Structure formats: structure tokens, C-alpha cells
Amino acid sequence: MSVDHALLGNYIAELYATNTLEERFQIYEKYLQLLGFEGATYTFAARAQWEAFTDIPAIFLHTATYSTEFLQHYEAERLDQQDFTVRKVLGGDIQPMDWREHETQAQLNPDEKHLIQLAREDYGIINAISIPTMFDERGAAGASIVSSEKDHAFQVLKQERLDTLIHCTKLFHDINFADASLPHKFILPLLASLKSKEIVVLRYLASGKPFKNIQDSTDISYFYATNILDGMRNRLGKITKDKLLYLVGLLNILDQLK
16 A cells, blocks of 8 residues: 555645635545545544433534435434444544454444444445544544445455545544634534533533632522532433533533633
């Protein structure tokens, strides 16, 4: 495998000539198709989203050619819970993952195999490869690139183009993640799950001021604020106040609620 440096040079120039996530994703789509792949999804999930706010599904960007029916099925049935790529990334594995290779090498449980078969048989995703681009204290991110090529042709395509595809995918992520607005787009469902008074209490808690004095800075009494805080902690699995503040503080979530 070798990297197509000329293609990467043009790709980088086009990425930097745009200003929004959506425009850059269109460029990413253009270049993955130039490489011979057909479509892709990209997502980012804050760590809080899988450690506490587990009932909130991830948001996906997807190319025009990616099966929206599969994405709708995936989100509606919470198939992320059967997705081997999610399991492996959350276990710290951030190597590219060929779906078909994992399926045929007996590395998956029955539910994980069923998800790949569902994608292939019902939605025409014959082959795919997932490329993780982040797994750290902030969260996890990555892209899944799909193809309708049969196994042998897909392996040939990978042999010729995978290194360049990996570079394109990671560059897309890195350039976008330097933009402070990127995390906000992907954690909107998480933010929307918080009520207005919960936001006030969390922001006050994050200020470091004595919690018993909360009414001095807000219109919320200490007794009511304590009930709000306890309600949030119970909703998230009876976590501690410190754990709640850590989770919500990731990626400056409180700043984005201003």
C-alpha cells in the first residue's frame, strides 16, 4: 500500500478552503469516491454519552449514497449495542476494522454477526471498513466507509487505497475537531436532555462556590437545588456529584449551554 500524496495535497487544500463541517464532509465524500469507495458515515460521541447518558443515540453525518434506511434502523433499534466496532473502540482498539474480515474470522458474537449480515442482505452494504479517529477523555469518533464490491474486489481496493483513505479520514477529523463548534453539533441530543434548572444548578456547581449559597446567585433554593441534583444523579445511575460534574464538564458542555 502507498499513499497518494498528490491526491492528499489537493484534498487538504480543499478542506482548508471551506468553513463548515458540512462543506468539509462533502469534500471528504468527493475524495473517498475518487479512491473508489462509495459512501461513509462519521460520528463523534462525548464520553458522557456512553458513561451516563446511555439512552441517547449518536448523531451521524452520512454521504448522499449511504443507506439512510440502514441508519434509521440502526438508530431506532439501538444497534450500536450490537456493533462490534463500538465495542472494540470503547475497549481501546483504534485500528481500522474490516467488517467482513471480523465476521469470517469468528471474532464476533452472534448479535454482532447479525448486524453485519443485516447491513449486507437488507441494505446493500456488501463490504465496509471502520476507521476510528479518536478515543480519549473527551470521547470517541470515527468513520465507516462502505462499498458494494464483492470480497475479492474490495480486498484489492483496500490493498491499493487503504493508506490514503486512512489519511483522508483522519485529516477530516483533525481539521474539524480543531473547530470548537464541532463537538456541539454531535452532543445536541445530550444537551437537549438537560432541563433549564438542571443547567443552572450544574453551572453553579461547576463554579466552585459553596453549594449551600446557591440561592445567592440564582433563584433556586438550596433545598430545591439539592433535589434537582439528586434527581439527575439518580437518573444517571446514582452517580456521585463529582462524577456528574466530570461527565457534563467534558468538552466544555457547560460553556455550550450559555
